[in-house]
Amino acid sequence: MFSAGLALFYGVVEVGRNWLGPFTPHVEISRRLSALPVYAGYSLLRIALAYVLSLLFAITYGYIAAYRPRAERFMIPLLDVLQSIPVLSFLPGVMLAMAALFPGRQIGVEMGAVLLIFTGQVWNMAFSFYASLKSIPREMREAATIYRFNWWQRFIQIELPFSTIGLVWNSMMSVAGAWFFLMACEQFSDFRLPGLGSYLQAAADDGDTRSILLGVLTMVAVIVLIDQFVWRPVIAWAEKFKMEQVESASVPTSWVLDFLQRSRGVALFRKRAIRPLSERMVHYFAGHQEVRAETERESATMSWVARIAGSVALLAIGYAVVRVVMILTGLHGADFRQIGIGLAATFLRVNLTLVLGALWTIPVGVAIGFNPRLARIAQPLAQIAASVPATALFPVVLLVLIRLGGGLGVGSIVLLLLGTQWYILFNVIAGAIAIPTDLKEAANVFGIRGWECWRKLILPGIFPFLVTGLITASGGAWNASIVAEYFRFKGQTYSTVGVGALISSATEAKNFDLLLVSTIALAAVVVTTNRLVWRRLYRLAETRYKLES
Amino acid sequence: MSDPIIRAQAVEKFYLQPDGNRIEVIAPVDLDVEPGEIITLLGPSGCGKSTLLRILTGLSKPSSGEVLWHGHPITSQNAGVAIVFQSFALFPWLTVLDNVEAPLEARGVPALERHKRALRILDTVGLDGFESAYPKELSGGMKQRVGFARAMVVEPEVLFMDEPFSALDVLTAENLRNELLELWLSKKMPTSAIFIVTHNIEEAVLLADRVIVLGRNPARVRADFPIELSHPRDRKSDRFVELVDYIYKIMTQPDLALAAPGATAATHKPVRQKYQMIPHARVGGITGLLELLQDRGGKEDLYRLAEVLIMDAEDLLPIVEASVMLGFATLKEGDVEITPEGVQFAEAGILERKILFRNAALKHIVILQQIDSVLHAKADRSISQEFFYDILDEHFSQDEVERQFETAMNWGRYAEIFDFDRESHRLTLAEPVGEPHPPTTTPVQL
Numbered sequence: 003m004f005s006a007g008l009a010l011f012y013g014v015v016e017v018g019r020n021w022l023g024p025f026t027p028h029v030e031i032s033r034r035l036s037a038l039p040v041y042a043g044y045s046l047l048r049i050a051l052a053y054v055l056s057l058l059f060a061i062t063y064g065y066i067a068a069y070r071p072r073a074e075r076f077m078i079p080l081l082d083v084l085q086s087i088p089v090l091s092f093l094p095g096v097m098l099a100m101a102a103l104f105p106g107r108q109i110g111v112e113m114g115a116v117l118l119i120f121t122g123q124v125w126n127m128a129f130s131f132y133a134s135l136k137s138i139p140r141e142m143r144e145a146a147t148i149y150r151f152n153w154w155q156r157f158i159q160i161e162l163p164f165s166t167i168g169l170v171w172n173s174m175m176s177v178a179g180a181w182f183f184l185m186a187c188e189q190f191s192d193f194r195l196p197g198l199g200s201y202l203q204a205a206a207d208d209g210d211t212r213s214i215l216l217g218v219l220t221m222v223a224v225i226v227l228i229d230q231f232v233w234r235p236v237i238a239w240a241e242k243f244k245m246e247q248v249e250s251a252s253v254p255t256s257w258v259l260d261f262l263q264r265s266r267g268v269a270l271f272r273k274r275a276i277r278p279l280s281e282r283m284v285h286y287f288a289g290h291q292e293v294r295a296e297t298e299r300e301s302a303t304m305s306w307v308a309r310i311a312g313s314v315a316l317l318a319i320g321y322a323v324v325r326v327v328m329i330l331t332g333l334h335g336a337d338f339r340q341i342g343i344g345l346a347a348t349f350l351r352v353n354l355t356l357v358l359g360a361l362w363t364i365p366v367g368v369a370i371g372f373n374p375r376l377a378r379i380a381q382p383l384a385q386i387a388a389s390v391p392a393t394a395l396f397p398v399v400l401l402v403l404i405r406l407g408g409g410l411g412v413g414s415i416v417l418l419l420l421g422t423q424w425y426i427l428f429n430v431i432a433g434a435i436a437i438p439t440d441l442k443e444a445a446n447v448f449g450i451r452g453w454e455c456w457r458k459l460i461l462p463g464i465f466p467f468l469v470t471g472l473i474t475a476s477g478g479a480w481n482a483s484i485v486a487e488y489f490r491f492k493g494q495t496y497s498t499v500g501v502g503a504l505i506s507s508a509t510e511a512k513n514f515d516l517l518l519v520s521t522i523a524l525a526a527v528v529v530t531t532n533r534l535v536w537r538r539l540y541r542l543a544e545t546r547y548k549l550e551s
Numbered sequence: 552m553s554d555p556i557i558r559a560q561a562v563e564k565f566y567l568q569p570d571g572n573r574i575e576v577i578a579p580v581d582l583d584v585e586p587g588e589i590i591t592l593l594g595p596s597g598c599g600k601s602t603l604l605r606i607l608t609g610l611s612k613p614s615s616g617e618v619l620w621h622g623h624p625i626t627s628q629n630a631g632v633a634i635v636f637q638s639f640a641l642f643p644w645l646t647v648l649d650n651v652e653a654p655l656e657a658r659g660v661p662a663l664e665r666h667k668r669a670l671r672i673l674d675t676v677g678l679d680g681f682e683s684a685y686p687k688e689l690s691g692g693m694k695q696r697v698g699f700a701r702a703m704v705v706e707p708e709v710l711f712m713d714e715p716f717s718a719l720d721v722l723t724a725e726n727l728r729n730e731l732l733e734l735w736l737s738k739k740m741p742t743s744a745i746f747i748v749t750h751n752i753e754e755a756v757l758l759a760d761r762v763i764v765l766g767r768n769p770a771r772v773r774a775d776f777p778i779e780l781s782h783p784r785d786r787k788s789d790r791f792v793e794l795v796d797y798i799y800k801i802m803t804q805p806d807l808a809l810a811a812p813g814a815t816a817a818t819h820k821p822v823r824q825k826y827q828m829i830p831h832a833r834v835g836g837i838t839g840l841l842e843l844l845q846d847r848g849g850k851e852d853l854y855r856l857a858e859v860l861i862m863d864a865e866d867l868l869p870i871v872e873a874s875v876m877l878g879f880a881t882l883k884e885g886d887v888e889i890t891p892e893g894v895q896f897a898e899a900g901i902l903e904r905k906i907l908f909r910n911a912a913l914k915h916i917v918i919l920q921q922i923d924s925v926l927h928a929k930a931d932r933s934i935s936q937e938f939f940y941d942i943l944d945e946h947f948s949q950d951e952v953e954r955q956f957e958t959a960m961n962w963g964r965y966a967e968i969f970d971f972d973r974e975s976h977r978l979t980l981a982e983p984v985g986e987p988h989p990p991t992t993t994p995v996q997l
Contacts, residue, residue, distance in 0.1 A: 139638065139640070141636045141637070141638050141640035142640045142642070144605070144610055144634065144636070144640070145634065145636060145640040145701075147610055147627050148608060148610060148627060148632065148633060148634050149633070149653065149654035149657055149701070149705065150627065150628065150654070150657045150658065151653070151654075151657045152657055155653070155656065155657055159642060159645065159653060160642065163642070163644040242643070242644050242685065243643070243644045244643065244687075245643055281662055284656050284657075284659070285659055288656070288657060288658060288659030545973070545974065546974065
C-alpha cells in the first residue's frame with residue numbers, strides 16, 4: 003500500500019514537472035528500454051484524461067438533449083454532423099491554438115492532445131446515453147414519479163443504471179479509437195509529445211527494428227492489460243444492468259471482478275464511505291424536493307440563460323459563416339480544382355480500401371463464424387491484432403514500403419486497410435454467428451450449396467452486420483486518409499494526391515484558408531455519402547434483412 | 552357515505568390535431584373513489600382504461616376537468632397513492648429489498664426504519680428469504696409480489712393496480728388474487744381503497760365491491776354498479792354467472808340503454824358515430840370462431856365460448872365484433888349466432904372463402920370500400936399508404952390509426968382487394984387491371 007502511494011506521488015510530481023515545465027519544441031525521444039514504461043504512462047494518462055472528459059460531457063449532452071425537447075431538435079442533428087467530421091484535420095489547428103493559449107508551457111500542447119482525443123471519442127457516447135434515456139420504459143418512469151423519486155434518485159437508480167451497458171460498449175469503442183488519435187497527436191511533427199507514438203516514430207526514423215518491436219509489444223501489453231483490468235471487470239459488473247426478465251445462461255465473468263468483490267478492503271470501503279455518502283445525498287435531495295415553486299422559478303432563469311447562450315451561439319455561427327464565405331471568395335480557381343481532384347482521389351482510395359477489405363474479410367469472417375473451434379482460436383488473435391492502432395504502425399509500414407520501393411500511392415491504401423479492415427471482419431464474424439442454425443439446416447436439407455447458398459442465405463444473413471462494419475470502416479478510412487496520404491519521415495516528405503494530403507500540406511505551409519476549405523469539403527462529402535448511401539443501406543438492412551424471431 | 556378520497560369531475564382527454572380537429576380519447580367522466588371499497592374498471596382493449604388510471608393518480612393531466620384528492624387538486628406529490636404495474640416495473644439492478652426500500656428512501660425515511668418497514672412488508676407478501684435476490688431470479692408471480700410490497704410499503708390510501716395479473720399464467724394469477732383478497736379482508740393492508748384496471752370480466756366480479764364498465768371510442772362510463780356477493784365468491788353460483796353474463800352483454804352492445812341493479816347508470820347520449828372502427832381481429836381468428844360456432848350448432852353463449860376457448864374478453868370480443876360487422880354472425884343478449892353467410896363461409900374451401908370474405912368486406916367495411924374505389928379510380932392502380940393514414944387521422948388517435956391500418960391490411964390482403972408493399976408503403980390493386988369487379992379465383996399470392 004505504502005509503496006503504491008509513493009509511486010502515485012512520484013508519478014504526479016513527475017507529470018506536473020513535465021507539463022508545467024517550459025515548452026520544448028523538439029523533445030528528445032530516448033530509446034532506452036527503461037524509458038518505455040514512462041512513455042506508456044504518458045500515453046495512458048492522456049487517454050484517461052480525455053476519457054473522463056468525454057464521459058462527463060456525454061452524460062451532460064445526452065441528458066439535456068433527452069429532456070429538453072427544444073434543445074433536442076438541434077442537438078441530435080448536430081451530433082450527427084459532429085460525428086462525421088474528420089477530427090484529424092483539426093489536429094494542427096487545435097495544437098497551434100492550445101500552444102498559443104499557454105505560451106511557453108508544455109501543458110498547452112498536452113491539453114491540445116487531450117482535446118483532440120476527446121473530440122474523437124465523445125460523440126458516440128453522448129448519442130448512446132441519449133438513446134438509453136429515451137428508451138427507459140414508460141412504466142418504470144411512472145413508478146419513479148408515483149413513488150416520488152427525487153432528481154438524484156432518478157439519476158442514480160434509473161437513468162444511469164439503464165444506460166450503463168450502452169455506455170460501457172461505447173466507451174470501449176471510443177477508447178480503442180482514442181489510441182488511433184493519440185498516436186497521430188504524438189507523432190505530429192511540430193509539437194512532438196513524449197509517448198509511445200513518438201517512441202515508435204523515432205525508432206522507425208532510425209530504422210531500429212529492435213526498438214520498433216519493443217514499442218509495439220509494449221503497446222499490445224498495455225492494451226491487453228487495460229482489457230483485463232478495466233473492460234472485462236466492467237463488462238462482467240454491468241451484466242446486472244441488463245433489462246432481462248430471466249437470467250441468461252452464459253454470463254461474462256472476470257477474475258479481477260471476482261477478486262474485488264471478495265476483497266474485504268473493498269467491502270469495508272463500501273460500508274464506511276459509499277453507503278454513508280449515498281445516504282447523505284438521498285436525504286439532502288429528499289429534503290429539498292418539497293420546495294417546488296422555487297425550482298420552477300429557477301428553471302425560468304435557466305431558460306433565460308439558455309436563450310442567451312443560444313443567441314451567442316447563433317452569433318458565433320453567423321460570424322463563422324461570414325468568415326468562411328470571405329475565405330471562399332479569396333481562394334483561386336486552382337485551389338478549388340485541387341480540392342476537387344483531391345476529393346475524387348481520396349474517394350476512390352477509400353472505397354477501393356472498403357472493397358479490398360470486404361473481399362478478404364467476408365470469406366474469412368464467415369469461415370470463422372461458422373466454425374466454433376476456429377473462432378475460439380482466431381477471435382482473440384484478431385482482437386489483439388485489431389487493438390494495435392493503425393497510426394502506431396504507420397511509420398513501420400512506411401519503412402517497409404520504402405525499402406521495397408513502393409510509393410505512398412499504394413502505401414496509403416495499405417495504411418487505410420490496416421486501420422479499417424477489422425471493423426468489417428468483426429462484424430462479418432458476428433453476422434455469421436447470428437445466422438440461425440435452423441436456417442442453415444433448411445439450406446442443407448433443400449440442397450442449397452455453394453454460390454446458391456451464399457446468395458440465398460449467407461450474404462443476406464450477414465448483410466446488416468456487413469453494412470454496420472462498412473459504415474464504421476468508411477468513417478475511419480476518411481479520417482485516416484489525412485495521416486495516410488502525407489507523411490514526413492526521416493526528414494523527407496512522402497505524399498500522394500488526395501484531400502488528406504492537401505490538408506496536411508496546407509497545414510505544413512500554414513495555408514489556413516486552404517486547410518479550412520478542404521476540411522469543410524471533406525466533412526461535406528462524408529456527411530453526404532452517409533446520408534445518400536449508408537443511411538439507406540442501413541434502413542434496408544433494418545427492414546428487409548433483419549432476422550426477427 | 553363518507554367523503555370520497557378521490558373525486559374526478561368531468562375529466563376528459565383529447566388530442567388536438569394540427570388542423571384543429573379534436574380526437575377524443577376519454578369523454579367527460581365523473582367518478583368517486585370512496586374509502587373501504589375495491590373498484591374494478593373494466594373495458595375493451597385500447598379503450599382508455601389505463602389513461603383514466605393515470606389521470607386519477609395525478610400521473611397525467613386531464614385535458615379538461617379536475618381530479619381532487621380530499622378536496623384539493625391532485626399532484627403526484629400530495630396524492631397518497633401507489634401503483635402496481637402490469638409489467639411489474641421493478642428495477643432489475645436493485646435487489647428485492649432495495650426495490651422495496653426505494654420509495655421510502657425518496658421520502659427521506661432513515662436507513663434503519665426503512666429497512667425494518669421493508670422487511671415487514673416483504674414478510675406480509677410471503678417473500679421472506681428473498682430480500683437479497685435480484686428480480687430476474689424470480690418467477691413472474693414472485694416479481695408481482697415485490698410490486699405489491701413496493702406499493703404497500705408507502706402505505707397508500709388508494710392502491711391502484713393496472714392489469715396486475717395479466718402478465719401471469721392462469722394459476723399464478725388465481726393464487727395472487729386470492730392472497731390479495733385475504734390481505735384486504737383481514738385488514739392487513741395499510742390501504743383504504745383499491746382500484747383495479749382489468750379486462751378480465753371474471754376477475755372483476757371475483758374481486759370487486761363495485762364494477763365500472765367503460766365504453767370505447769371515446770371512453771365513457773357505460774355502467775357503474777355494486778356487487779354485493781359475500782367473499783369467498785363461488786364462480787359457479789347462479790348470481791356470479793349472471794353478473795358475468797350481464798357484463799358481457801354490456802360490453803358487446805355499445806348502444807344498449809342500461810338499467811342495472813343499483814347502477815348510477817351513465818346517461819350520456821350515444822355518441823355520434825364518426826367513422827366505422829374495425830375491431831382488431833385477424834382473419835384466422837374470425838374463421839376459427841365461425842367454424843367453432845358451426846360445430847356447436849350455430850349459436851352459443853359468449854360466456855361459454857370464452858370458457859371453451861380459454862380466452863378472456865379482451866381477445867374474444869374483437870373477433871366476435873368483426874364477425875358481426877362482416878355479417879357472418881349476429882349478437883343478441885350475450886349470445887352469438889351464425890348467419891347464413893357465416894355458415895356458407897365456414898363450410899367453404901380455401902379459395903371460395905376468399906371470395907366470400909371479399910364480398911362481405913366490400914359490402915360492410917368502409918375503409919376497404921374506400922381503398923377499393925380509390926385504387927380503381929387511379930390510372931396506375933396504386934396509391935401511397937399516407938392517403939389512408941390521412942383519412943384515419945381525422946377520426947382516431949395516433950396508435951389507433953396504426954392499428955386500424957394494420958387490421959385493414961390484414962383483411963384486404965387476404966381478400967385480395969389489394970397488395971401492400973411494406974417497403975414502398977404503397978397499395979396496389981391485386982387483380983389484373985380492367986377485370987370486372989366480382990372477384991377472381993386466382994390462387995393466393997405468397
